[in-house]
Amino acid sequence: VRLPGRLRGFTCDTTGGFGMSSLKEIWNACKRIESIAIRTPIIEDPSGSGLRIKAEHLQRTGSFKVRGAANRVVIAVEQGAKHVITASSGNHGKAVAFIAQRLGIKATIIVPEDARAIKVLGMTSCGATVERCGTTSDARLARALDLSHQLGATFVPPYDDQFVIAGQGTAGLELLEQAPDVEVVYIPVGGGGLLSGMALAIKQTCPWVKVVGVEPELGNDTYLSYQKGEIVAVAGGAPSIADGLRAVQPGSMTFPIMRRHVDEIMLVSEAEIEAATRWMLTTMKQVVEPSGAVSVAAARRAGPARAVALVSGGNLEV
Ligand SMILES: Cc1ncc(COP(=O)(O)O)c(C=O)c1O
Numbered sequence: 001v002r003l004p005g006r007l008r009g010f011t012c013d014t015t016g017g018f019g020m021s022s023l024k025e026i027w028n029a030c031k032r033i034e035s036i037a038i039r040t041p042i043i044e045d046p047s048g049s050g051l052r053i054k055a056e057h058l059q060r061t062g063s064f065k066v067r068g069a070a071n072r073v074v075i076a077v078e079q080g081a082k083h084v085i086t087a088s089s090g091n092h093g094k095a096v097a098f099i100a101q102r103l104g105i106k107a108t109i110i111v112p113e114d115a116r117a118i119k120v121l122g123m124t125s126c127g128a129t130v131e132r133c134g135t136t137s138d139a140r141l142a143r144a145l146d147l148s149h150q151l152g153a154t155f156v157p158p159y160d161d162q163f164v165i166a167g168q169g170t171a172g173l174e175l176l177e178q179a180p181d182v183e184v185v186y187i188p189v190g191g192g193g194l195l196s197g198m199a200l201a202i203k204q205t206c207p208w209v210k211v212v213g214v215e216p217e218l219g220n221d222t223y224l225s226y227q228k229g230e231i232v233a234v235a236g237g238a239p240s241i242a243d244g245l246r247a248v249q250p251g252s253m254t255f256p257i258m259r260r261h262v263d264e265i266m267l268v269s270e271a272e273i274e275a276a277t278r279w280m281l282t283t284m285k286q287v288v289e290p291s292g293a294v295s296v297a298a299a300r301r302a303g304p305a306r307a308v309a310l311v312s313g314g315n316l317e318v
Contacts, residue, residue, distance in 0.1 A: 022257075023204045025162065026169035026197070033070040033167060036060070036099060040171075042178045042308065047283055051299055051307055052182075054175045057288045057314025061122065063244075064171055064312050065095035068193055069156060071167030073099045076154045081105060083153035087137070087144035089243055090119025091291075091313050092158040097128035108147065110140040116243060116317045136235065137191070137247045159193025160251035168194045172201030175308060182209055183306035186295035189213040189222050189265065191247040192254030194312060199261035213258065213265045214298040216240035216273060222250045222258065223265045231255050242273055244291030244313060272297040280311070289316045 040058050045051045056064035069092060073084055083106040086096045093109035100107035107128040111120060112135045123130050133143040148155040157164055175185065185202060189195040195213045202209050215222050218240035224232040233249035240246060273290045276297035280288045288311050295309035
C-alpha cells in the first residue's frame, strides 16, 4: 500500500486496539497477504450521485474475508499447522478453504444448517470438509473449537483474533490510498472484524475521516452494545436477509476497538437492504449480496458527500 503524498510521513497514535502497535500489524498484514488478496477497485456511481464503493465483492472468493483469513492462516502454516478448522456462515469459510488449498493444508468448516448453497459449494470446490451445526454463531463456534482440540488442528476465528482483524484492516489502508479525499466510510458489521480492522487503519492514519458501522435492524447486537457501553447479545427473532451479519453479539476483542475508533453505528431496514442490493445491480451494474449492500443502504440514506461504502461481498444466491 502506497499512501498518497499528503499522508506520507504522517505520524500518529499507534497504540490502538491490540498488541504494541495495531497499525504496524496492519502494515505487516499488507505484505503477508499481497500475493493472495487482490487490490479491489473503487467504483463511482455512474448516475452522478458522487457515491463511491470499495468493491470487496470483487475480491478473491467474492468477499473481503480472504484478507483476514490469509493473514491468520499464513502465520499458522509458518508455525507448522497442517489442518485448519473454522466456523462460518459462509464467506469466512470459503476464504479459509481457498487459502488452505493454495497452501496445501486441510480445511474443515462448520456451517449453519441453513447455510447458502453457493457458499457451501465454494468451500467444497476448494476441497474443504463441511459439517453443519445449529443455526447460531455461538453453536458453530463451540463445535469448531471442540473439533480443533480433538484433532489437534488450528482454529481460525472468523473475527475475534488480532491477525484476522489486522488482515481486514488492509482494506482500510487501501481505501485511504484510493480515495484520499474521503470524509465518511460506511462499513458492514457482523462480529466486527471488518469494522474494527478498518477503523483501526483509518483512525490511526486519518483521524478526521468519519467511520460508520452498518447493521440490519434485525441483527442490532452491535448497535445495542454500542449504546449501552457493554456487550449485549440478541437471539431469536426473524433472521435478516443479510446472512453474513447475523452474529448474536460483537466479539470480546472487536467490541472495545469499535467503541474506541468507530463514530457511529447505523441500522438499516430489510426494505432498505433489498433496495440497495437491487440498486447495485441496476445502477452500478454490480452483483452483490445483501450483507455487502447494507453500507450502500446507509450511504444512500445519509447522502453521498465524499462517502465511500465498503461493499463486503458478492456471493449472491440466484
Ligand atoms: C459479506 C459479509 N459482509 C460482512 C460480514 C461481517 O464481517 P465481520 O464478522 O467481520 O463483522 C460478513 C461475515 O460473514 C460477510 O460475509
